[in-house]
Amino acid sequence: MTPERRIDLTAYDSRDALAAALAQRTADALRSEIADGGAATLAVSGGSTPKLYFQKLSRADLDWSAVTVTLVDERWVPDTEPRSNAKLVKDNLLQNAAAAASFVPLVTDAASPEGGLPEVTERAADLPAPLTVAILGMGGDGHTASFFPGGDRLEDAIDPTGRALVIPMRAAAAIEPRITFTLPALISAKLLVLHIEGEDKKRVLDEALVGTDPLAMPIRAVIDHAPRPLDVVWAA
């Protein structure tokens, strides 16, 4: 029996309204965590969707010096490259008030994510667990993070019982070699949100909700194993 696939979808009238609301929710969660424990962690995705959200969040009034920002996943390229998620975050999120945040990159000087894995694992392990906030995106093939269909380490990455925090990933659709937080690391976040925009992505989500194979559409692994209905924010 396929587990009932449950999501909690919030549709916004505009991408601007979505970005403002998601920035507010993120800031509230970070403030609350800082008030409780003195520090907070935020893991964000790359790609084109989150740019406006980053720009709005960068102006949030909170103690950014107590926040560590990292990435849900990364392309294994220098942070000077246009394809770098670290570059996207530095150019759009680590600006304004958020410039005071710490940033933990997922790329090292190693030639490959496999070679850099020990150091990246150490960086991830040094972050307070669980993540305070993790913001996921989704590709048109139903990938999220670097959980790509056909990925060489996909089964390990989406194993809900896996012990690895981060894992290398190679897949035709990924273009570059990748490094990604794993499913257990992401679904344990105190606030986990899937941020998608456009009619096409909504159709991809609808398809993911009716099918069953997480290897075919890895977003299904997040939906199936998240400890509560996956929080989805969408605007046309």
Ligand SMILES: O=C(O)[C@H](O)[C@@H](O)[C@H](O)[C@H](O)COP(=O)(O)O
């Ligand atoms: O490194 C990445 O590309 C992301 O982490 C990836 O998982 C992204 O969220 C989706 O590919 C959606 O990307 P778009 O927002 O560009 O559609």
